[in-house]
Amino acid sequence: MSECERLESTFEAYVAGELEEAALGPLLVHCRICEDCRRLLEIHRDLAGLASRTPEPDEADFDALEARVLGGLAGPAKWQAEEGAPPARLRTGWFPRVAAALAASVLLVVAGFAAGRAPWERTGATGDAGLKTGLIGAIRADAASNHKLEDVEDSRFTYSNVSFRRATGDRLALDFDVTTHVQLVEPARSELVRDVLAQALLNPSSAGARLRAIALAAGDLEPKLKEALLFAMRRDESLAVRLEALTMLSDRLSDPDVKSAVLATLREDDSVQMRLLALDSLAAHSVDRGRIREAIQEKARPGDEALLVRLAQVEKRL
Amino acid sequence: MDFSDHDLVKEIRAGSKLAFERLMRRYGRLVYRVAYGFTGDRESAMDVAQETFLKVHTRLGSWREGGHLKNWIARIAAHEGLNWARSVRRHPTCELDEALFLQPDPPQEERLLERETRDALHRSLSSLNPRQRLAVVLRYFQGMSTREIGAVLECSEGTARNILFRSLRKLHAVLAASGGILP
Numbered sequence: 001m002s003e004c005e006r007l008e009s010t011f012e013a014y015v016a017g018e019l020e021e022a023a024l025g026p027l028l029v030h031c032r033i034c035e036d037c038r039r040l041l042e043i044h045r046d047l048a049g050l051a052s053r054t055p056e057p058d059e060a061d062f063d064a065l066e067a068r069v070l071g072g073l074a075g076p077a078k079w080q081a082e083e084g085a086p087p088a089r090l091r092t093g094w095f096p097r098v099a100a101a102l103a104a105s106v107l108l109v110v111a112g113f114a115a116g117r118a119p120w121e122r123t124g125a126t127g128d129a130g131l132k133t134g135l136i137g138a139i140r141a142d143a144a145s146n147h148k149l150e151d152v153e154d155s156r157f158t159y160s161n162v163s164f165r166r167a168t169g170d171r172l173a174l175d176f177d178v179t180t181h182v183q184l185v186e187p188a189r190s191e192l193v194r195d196v197l198a199q200a201l202l203n204p205s206s207a208g209a210r211l212r213a214i215a216l217a218a219g220d221l222e223p224k225l226k227e228a229l230l231f232a233m234r235r236d237e238s239l240a241v242r243l244e245a246l247t248m249l250s251d252r253l254s255d256p257d258v259k260s261a262v263l264a265t266l267r268e269d270d271s272v273q274m275r276l277l278a279l280d281s282l283a284a285h286s287v288d289r290g291r292i293r294e295a296i297q298e299k300a301r302p303g304d305e306a307l308l309v310r311l312a313q314v315e316k317r318l
Numbered sequence: 319m320d321f322s323d324h325d326l327v328k329e330i331r332a333g334s335k336l337a338f339e340r341l342m343r344r345y346g347r348l349v350y351r352v353a354y355g356f357t358g359d360r361e362s363a364m365d366v367a368q369e370t371f372l373k374v375h376t377r378l379g380s381w382r383e384g385g386h387l388k389n390w391i392a393r394i395a396a397h398e399g400l401n402w403a404r405s406v407r408r409h410p411t412c413e414l415d416e417a418l419f420l421q422p423d424p425p426q427e428e429r430l431l432e433r434e435t436r437d438a439l440h441r442s443l444s445s446l447n448p449r450q451r452l453a454v455v456l457r458y459f460q461g462m463s464t465r466e467i468g469a470v471l472e473c474s475e476g477t478a479r480n481i482l483f484r485s486l487r488k489l490h491a492v493l494a495a496s497g498g499i500l501p
Contacts (some may be wrong), residue, residue: 047439153449
């Protein structure tokens with residue numbers, strides 16, 4: 001491991017403003033000899049300098065801002081003015097119309113389920129036919145244009161409160177909020193399903209949702225989902241999620257990206273359990289024993305002995 | 319009397335403009351600073367702040383009572399900042415800075431160089447994805463901790479720290495590739 005890699009967590013903490021003064025020494029010494037890290041440090045300081053020169057508006061500017069905003073509200077009332085009346089959205093523009101149509105669609109889906117069968121089975125339609133040019137059409141088009149995990153992160157739409165379950169046939173029932181609440185059933189390998197699953201895998205708020213997403217994503221190693229699964233295996237804070245992702249990806253070791261990520265897991269993961277599982281997966285897929293041994297021994301870490309014993313057992317079996 | 323966010327929202331939903339004024343006063347500087355992180359100039363930042371508050375007012379119906387209003391407003395400000403950046407990319411304007419055409423004496427030359435470096439750094443922020451850019455803006459322009467940034471981005475503190483560091487690396491790569499001079 002290079003000095004830059006060794007100091008990465010120190011650097012991260014420094015950038016986050018969480019490093020004790022006393023711990024800064026080694027980083028500064030390293031920055032004297034490493035041009036890359038020195039430049040990174042300069043960018044951090046330049047950004048801080050840039051922000052410190054932000055011109056601060058005075059109270060009069062904020063008064064003017066408030067007046068402009070309140071003036072902008074002077075048209076049709078955004079909220080019902082009667083005391084105690086529930087708020088109502090202004091029914092103008094395209095979005096409320098789409099939202100209303102979407103709400104109708106959601107009711108249709110819910111009613112279909114309540115009747116014991118899915119609405120598309122009853123009507124022979126997908127249940128959102130009238131919305132294809134509206135919000136759902138827009139999010140599907142956006143999902144189709146997202147080819148990499150980075151695109152998913154940059155997506156115009158962020159899905160929150162996501163839940164999914166298997167529906168009849170090779171379909172998934174999705175339930176999420178994106179500006180408004182959406183409930184629909186999609187082919188399991190549609191781009192929208194992939195986007196929702198990829199975002200769910202990146203969302204740290206619920207390990208349970210990530211575990212369910214892994215179970216549903218594992219059969220589909222399309223590039224952005226593969227990236228999301230690799231991210232979950234390598235970076236997720238929850239050991240359960242990392243283990244689940246590794247277990248799912250273990251069957252895909254013929255893919256070079258997966259193989260290289262599993263080797264990196266064997267080399268770097270903090271959990272001995274993860275490293276043992278990575279070792280077993282690699283050995284089961286006849287990855288060169290020398291490479292496995294090298295990965296284990298690259299840096300001395302707790303658990304190395306157990307790993308070497310397991311490797312010896314594997315070699316003896318063969 | 320110091321109203322809670324929850325009280326203010328309740329009043330605004332009932333049609334109170336005074337409550338909305340109070341809310342703008344409470345979060346005006348936050349919104350301005352986030353907006354400035356995207357625009358890099360004061361006038362545009364005030365325009366973005368105006369759009370942000372109009373959106374806040376329109377969308378208060380969808381705000382969930384259990385959430386943090388501050389984080390929700392910061393996300394809307396970032397969204398408006400991004401919209402502004404996209405519209406500027408679609409309709410670029412070239413503003414001539416007369417100072418650049420004057421014969422600079424050495425101190426002025428230094429100031430111009432410093433300003434060019436600063437502008438290049440600000441332009442390089444557009445290479446970041448929305449989450450990265452918001453993390454950088456909140457960290458540097460708003461002075462938020464990684465815990466607070468995580469709350470706005472709806473991710474853990476560790477992830478926020480990681481996003482920040484990856485953002486710096488990306489800026490480094492972009493600036494290095496452009497030799498520090500971005501179009």
